[in-house]
Amino acid sequence: MAFDFTTAFQNALQAGVAAAKPGGKAVEDWIKESAKANEHTLLAIAEGVKSKDISKETAEILLGEAARALDSEAAALAVTLKAAAQAAVNAFLGSLFTALKSALKLAL
Known part of the structure; x- marks a missing residue:
């Protein structure tokens, strides 16, 4: 049976997008772009192995490097999303507390 990279890639992308859904559109867009x-x-890499221009061992190393690069990008995304979420919380609470302090004379 011949290996169909396009189908495998599309299936993998669909799996990645489905897994990203709980993280929101930014995460879905990131996995698509990445x-x-x-x-x-x-x-x-896949074609190199198929044509025997790349050994299986080399392919495994190259695929591992690609996985580590994506893992690194995911970690950076997580930090960015956490910072954005924290900024959103800070802005929300800051605005609300300013209004409450002003209107209700609270010492927040």
Whole structure:
């Protein structure tokens, strides 16, 4: 049976987007963009193994490197999302507390 990279890639992308849904649109967009940015490299590795231009061992190393790069990007995204969430909470509470202090003379 021949390996169909395009189908495998699309299935993997769908799985990634489905898993990203709880994180919101930013995470869904990130996995789509990251997957597309790495598609050519991943395809080249798969084709290299298929044509025997790349050994299985080398392919495993290259795929591991690609996975580590995506993991690193995911960690950066997590920090960015956490910072954005914290900024949103700070802005919300700051605005609300300012209004409450002014209107109700609270010492918040």
